[in-house]
Amino acid sequence: MYAVVTGLLSPGTYNPMATSDLTIAFNVILMVLGAILHVTLAMAVYPDAQSLALPDGRRGTFLVGPEIWAVGVLLGGLAAAAIYWVIHHSTLRPVINPPK
Numbered sequence: 001m002y003a004v005v006t007g008l009l010s011p012g013t014y015n016p017m018a019t020s021d022l023t024i025a026f027n028v029i030l031m032v033l034g035a036i037l038h039v040t041l042a043m044a045v046y047p048d049a050q051s052l053a054l055p056d057g058r059r060g061t062f063l064v065g066p067e068i069w070a071v072g073v074l075l076g077g078l079a080a081a082a083i084y085w086v087i088h089h090s091t092l093r094p095v096i097n098p099p100k
Contacts, residue, residue, distance in 0.1 A: 041081045042074035
């Protein structure tokens with residue numbers, strides 16, 4: 001009864017709520033890799049978004065500036081980077097010829 005009340009289990013007893021060290025290490029590695037991916041994508045989107053803006057302010061990024069796109073990709077990760085690519089670099093973006 002003491003083990004049940006205090007939550008202690010005898011050695012060798014299976015505890016489904018216990019988390020192994022390997023599981024914790026695997027989760028930490030996944031979180032670090034995810035953070036690296038998010039930062040890398042944001043660092044790639046920012047200069048690209050800056051290069052889309054013309055000196056006279058025409059035809060820059062869609063809706064928001066490069067800083068907001070970079071923060072959005074930093075927080076949104078691969079999904080936000082895919083949305084950025086579809087909006088700015090896919091064939092869905094209409095081609096506007098500059099006046100001659």
